Amino acid sequence: MRALTAVNPFIYRYKWHFLGGMLFVVLSTLLTIFPAQLVRYAFDLVSEGIDLYHLFAGTQAQRGVYDLFGRNVLFYGMLIIALALLRGIFLFFMRQTLIVMSRLVENDQKNQVYLHYQSLPLSFYRRHSTGDLMSRISEDVGRVRMYLGPGIMYFMQLVVLFLLVVPLMLMVNVKLTLYTLAPLPVLSVSIFYVNNLIERKSDQIQRSLAAMTTFTQEAFSGIRVLKSFSRQADSHAQFTKASNEYKDKSLSLNFVNSLFFPLILFLVGLSTLITVWVGGQEVIRGTITTGTIAEFLIYVNLLTWPVTALGWTSSLVQRAEASQARLNEFLDEKTDIVSRQNLQHEMQGDIVFDNVSFTYPDTGIRALHNVSFRIRPGQTLAVIGNTGSGKSTIAALLCRLYDTTAGQVEIDNIDVRDYALDNLREQIGYVPQDVFLFSDSIRQNINFGLDGPSEEKMLQAARDAAVYDNIIAFPEGFDTKVGERGITLSGGQKQRVSMARALVKEPKILILDDSLSAVDTKTENTILGALQRIMADRTSLIISHRVSSVKLADHILVLDDGTIVQHGTHEALMAEPEGLYRALYERQLQAEEA
CATH class of the missing domain: 3.40.50.300 (P-loop containing nucleotide triphosphate hydrolases)
Known part of the structure; x- marks a missing residue:
């Protein structure tokens, strides 16, 4: 968790989102527990009502018992529905605070990384590939967001549920509680290992997909070279190999995913079966009522997802820690190209x-x-x-x-x-040896270095660079899109547009x-x-x-x-x-x- 301390300033920045989210987690959890107790009261009421109804069979009191029973069942039912609706409102606000906070932090962190990238010297870019830079600002920041949003939210739900539910269960019946909760740690550990296996295979698939995408992009970008050397068949064979590798990894992941939910359902079903079996024995002994079994079954279902999520969130934290460590590696790099006196001089x-x-x-x-x-x-x-x-x-x-x-x-x-x-x-107007044009219009490329573009200056710069006649010959003139890295222009045209970009700055x-x-x-x-x-x-x-x-x-x-x-x-x-x-x-x- 040491690397993740770097996100603490962001959490403090959005502390009201965080604290509000914690409040709504507690409120929504409380409204999850109360209905379980109401169900127990309702079950016991039904059982007692049936007994009383039969007890007063053939008497005037039987009708009164029936009416009272109906009103009480309706009251409990309406109360449970009202609590469910209120819980839904709190769940909405819980996500609108914690998940929104994670998105805001993600946005701030991407801006922080991008701004820092721009401050680093050229030597940094000579050491690191563009793909690595892109991966850190997109995938790694996204993994940190998963820790800040779903990770914290589900972990807090689990903590609050355990702190409230387990003592209640122990107060009702210790033996039934221990038997009921026994499969849940096994479930959490199983999910942890299965989820790590899924994540590893997913990473392999992503790398395989990235390699295939890069190969395809290069093949289509260099299609003229491919055709001129007649290497289409060889290129297709390489693509088939990469595609088959991607397919095999995807099928392997699909096999693991096929085991994931059956494993969850088996362990949840096992916990439910134990609750009914042990609870039934306790009912026979008279230590608990049938309503208690219903209450415990609700508790089991309440704890199942948070316990399942514990394995998942543990994996999220591990991935977020590794991703933040990668981000910190770049964020800790300092540029040595800094001004000593910050002089402003014409x-x-x-x-x-x-x-x-x-x-x-x-x-x-x-x-x-x-x-x-x-x-x-x-x-x-x-x-x-x-x-x-x-x-x-x-x-x-x-x-x-x-x-x-x-x-x-x-x-x-x-x-x-x-x-x-x-x-x-x-x-300084600099026309570099390696011409780079942005995937935008010629107009935007020429005016790139200006805060307030001037049409007259742009036209004069194009004339001075001897590219004006070429540009106006295009159907869209200066609004012509140059494509990726200026691919729609010839080498000479790209150089002259680059020169116009420097000249327009005067x-x-x-x-x-x-x-x-x-x-x-x-x-x-x-x-x-x-x-x-x-x-x-x-x-x-x-x-x-x-x-x-x-x-x-x-x-x-x-x-x-x-x-x-x-x-x-x-x-x-x-x-x-x-x-x-x-x-x-x-x-x-x-x-x-x-």
């Missing part, structure tokens, strides 16, 4: 990298080593190099997605670690991370022409592996294995015959000619 765009070195914390790969450069306000710097040379790492450090291992990054003579994170990132600093790799030379020249106007009064960083994308820069850095091997203008770098820049240029020129 940037001019004077960027300095001072002996910056960086090693990725999760892989240990050194990306940059003693990198130093400066971009003055309004200038454009291009960074070029082979794949894996550390180009994208410069953009990540500038946006402070990571912190440097050594050295420092400054903007306007202020260390980026001193800026408030929101203030820093709001003033950022102080613009970063283009290999954002023209998927466009043809003609479109690239059109975009570069528009960018030349945009970058005139804006500090810009162009990262690319194509020399054609960086020729317009004021200054060019050439990276190789995380270090600066050349720097200068395009003309100066081309003048170095043995330099890496010239080698890249000639290699790409030959590729284009080929």
Whole structure:
């Protein structure tokens, strides 16, 4: 239960729901017990009434006995119905407090986890899969809710019932009580083990279903690759294998479920049989009445479900504890990307990298080593190099997605670690290398970074990114849905929409991370022409592996294995015959000619 102490603040937040639920549990339980005693009185009344009716047979008093008997039976019957209706009202409020509390806590906990996820650094997401993150915010939070709602509710019902019912039963007849309750612990333990078996098999089925769903999703997403390599038969064989595994696990669970309710009914029936058998013997001895047997049978039925639920709730608590432990594992992770001074500063765009070195914390790969450069306000710097040379790492450090291992990054003579994170990132327009579009309209994707979207700014950004003509050619124009990860757009269109998303913010600093790799030379020249106007009064960083994308820069850095091997203008770098820049240029020129 130690891990579950993390939900105590939520229970305290909704303490009136919790306390109200406890009150309604007690009231509904009391109204469950009273009818059992009324049934005993009614049974005894019937027995005595019949005896009196026969005793006064043939006399005027017999009619009076009959009328009195009828009125009393009607009174008890109406009273039992009234108590049942009142109990139903209290049960309604019990669920409206405890179950509603569990749903409110579930909502708050999901928001807490989601907000915490967003605060964690990129290194966290490199270590954990998206499926694991989704599982914890959905399945694990749902299991904790089951503990807070049904788990607590049924456990409290059991506790209150036992505290009230068992003493009453012992006061009536100790021997009958002990015999009646004997099968119930066996029932609870049996349910506990059977339910754990069901839960294990259910988890296996969920994992099997998740694997089959993932396989199917990948197969349909990559249908073009499947068809082009003619692997449909092999794919179908793999799907059949996964489907059969799911079927076998489902049939195994169905077999256990088939044993579940017969086991409950057998033990409940056994308890009822013992009550009637032992109670009948006590009636013969004259120690109890037939009404007591009826009362005990009601008590047995009252205790059966809570005792059954004890095994179930025990399993719920175990699962909730394990799930909360998994949640705590992520919630206890703290981000090291925090602002030291929370400065709010309007940037001019004077960027300095001072002996910056960086090693990725999760892989240990050194990306940059003693990198130093400066971009003055309004200038454009291009960074070029082979794949894996550390180009994208410069953009990540500038946006402070990571912190440097050594050295420092400054903007306007202020260390980026001193800026408030929101203030820093709001003033940077970043077009990442790995384009990601949301499953929404083109309009919403372009306006993603704006609090108050402007139609005029959106249209101009689309024109500057050379994607306006493509968009208006679609039947729905800017309201066209791009599908999952922008699947309905071509690679070049996705890159240009992503670029428009950065340009519409009118950022102080613009970063283009290999954002023209998927466009043809003609479109690239059109975009570069528009960018030349945009970058005139804006500090810009162009990262690319194509020399054609960086020729317009004021200054060019050439990276190789995380270090600066050349720097200068395009003309100066081309003048170095043995330099890496010239080698890249000639290699790409030959590729284009080929």
